[in-house]
Amino acid sequence: MFGSEPEWFTIKNIAKIDTPALVVYPERVKENIRLLKSMVAGVEWLRPHVKTHKMAEVSQLLLAAGITKFKCATIAEAEMLGMAGAPDVLLAYQPVGPKIKRLRLLTETYPDTQYSCLIDNAHSAAEIGGIFDEAGRELPVFVDLNVGMNRTGIKPGPEALGLYLACQEIDGVKPIGLHAYDGHLRDTDFAERKRKSDVAFAPVAALAAEITGKGLPNPILVVGGSPTFPVHALRSGVECSPGTFIFWDWGYSQALPEQNFSFAALVLTRVISKPNNETLCLDLGHKSVAAENPFPRVIFLNAPDVQAISQSEEHLVVKVNPGNNYQVGDVFYGVPIHICPTCALYEQAYVAEAGEVKTTWKVVSRNRFITV
Incomplete structure (x- = not known):
């Protein structure tokens, strides 16, 4: 499911991007x-x-x-x-x-x-x-x-x-x-x-x-x-x-298998705490990914073993395999189950081209008013 090019989503200058973030390819x-x-x-x-x-x-x-x-x-x-x-x-x-x-x-x-x-x-x-x-x-x-x-x-x-x-x-x-x-x-x-x-x-x-x-x-x-x-x-x-x-998003990729669209926007999140060897806390709360669906609300392309167990406004707590090597600061690249309301949670999207982010696009109509 993760494709023949598992690293297409990787961003070289990821150190410059604060998380949680929305990234468009x-x-x-x-x-x-x-x-x-x-x-x-x-x-x-x-x-x-x-x-x-x-x-x-x-x-x-x-x-x-x-x-x-x-x-x-x-x-x-x-x-x-x-x-x-x-x-x-x-x-x-x-x-x-x-x-x-x-x-x-x-x-x-x-x-x-x-x-x-x-x-x-x-x-x-x-x-x-x-x-x-x-x-x-x-x-x-x-x-x-x-x-x-x-x-x-x-x-x-x-x-x-x-x-x-x-x-x-x-x-x-x-x-x-x-x-x-x-x-x-x-x-x-x-x-x-x-x-x-x-x-x-x-x-x-x-x-x-x-x-x-x-x-x-x-x-x-x-x-x-x-x-x-x-x-x-x-x-x-x-x-x-x-x-x-x-x-595209994970929900439709599973529900509508006859449509072969590609994931073209992801949410990025970092591990902010590791309470124990089976638990991680990410900076991806309700305010960062659409929360109207039950878990899972996001699937991580570079961490498929992660399983969400709880979420609050600014935190997502996940369970991982005991033998994992995840560390605080690690970046996860996630496909939302529902991308539409997820985009509306961000003021801007980072734009990734050739594996690097150099600009941003404003999610201008997430607001109810622009000028009119």
């Missing part, structure tokens, strides 16, 4: 982007989610690869994409309260970026439309469909069709597509995951056909996430929205 990021592109008919069918990396520099790598459409979850992520020069950004969230005016301000601040958002009810659509219309603007919107996640959205069917048609009459918004996230489908067996995804997608396709049957333009279909990406990538006329592929 750009060449592996680029390889993940190349693999992503090879899985679809063309880059026009990609709308990657930026929630994983939250970095302008990573967004620029995607742009350099010809990807022009993006998806995000927060106003800050949307602004980061505007700063990076992204042409097309979908806020995959229904803005309410102050977020609506912030979104309008984004459209005014970054006029070269086409922003859009999700809606799942007529009241929100009217509220969004009112705020945009008063400024003489019109916001493209996607009707958010609930295909089983039961988190947001409206079930595809007559009510969803009615909402789409109603939005045609609301000043300030313009319905242009449908959004369906099937993140609840995570079967390790790909055939079963595909079967369930096909079932969930069928009413989405039917709704799209009903919309065109009313004489309206074909709605843009934005669907899926990482687990069902290989399924939707084979559909015609569908924009796919994976996100974790950019860095």
Whole structure:
């Protein structure tokens, strides 16, 4: 599992890097982007989610690869994409309260970026439309469909069709597509995951056909996430929205074995204490690696025998084999089980190229506000 090149992650000037730290390996990021592109008919069918990396520099790598459409979850992520020069950004969230005016301000601040958002009810659509219309603007919107996640959205069917048609009459918004996230489908067996995804997608396709049957333009279909990406990538006329592929993580590497993305971001930690020959304490607490999952929350590439036994805000206590040679000060290179919330814990990422760190990238949209 640790590969034929077990030292790809080693950093020569590690003495200059304080821990805990987030490290990004750009060449592996680029390889993940190349693999992503090879899985679809063309880059026009990609709308990657930026929630994983939250970095302008990573967004620029995607742009350099010809990807022009993006998806995000927060106003800050949307602004980061505007700063990076992204042409097309979908806020995959229904803005309410102050977020609506912030979104309008984004459209005014970054006029070269086409922003859009999700809606799942007529009241929100009217509220969004009112705020945009008063400024003489019109916001493209996607009707958010609930295909089983039961988190947001409206079930595809007559009510969803009615909402789409109603939005045609609301000043300030313009319905242009449908959004369906099937993140609840995570079967390790790909055939079963595909079967369930096909079932969930069928009413989405039917709704799209009903919309065109009313004489309206074909709605843009934005669907899926990482687990069902290989399924939707084979559909015609569908924009796919994976996100974790950019860095990958241990959780998806185990749950989605058909996807061969590479680990491209790691957390680094040091041994800060050795209470006894079977116990180490690392500087990798809840504040340094996503803690929403049970143990293990991180797998160490250069210390596979380590087993977590407890964790607090700034400490991770692990059990090791009695015959180990670990010493205080040793550096462990870890793959998080869940990389997305892990990245959000760091203000910056070290950038490792040719085995050495010479610069950092700011995790700029980990914050809820940038300027807007």
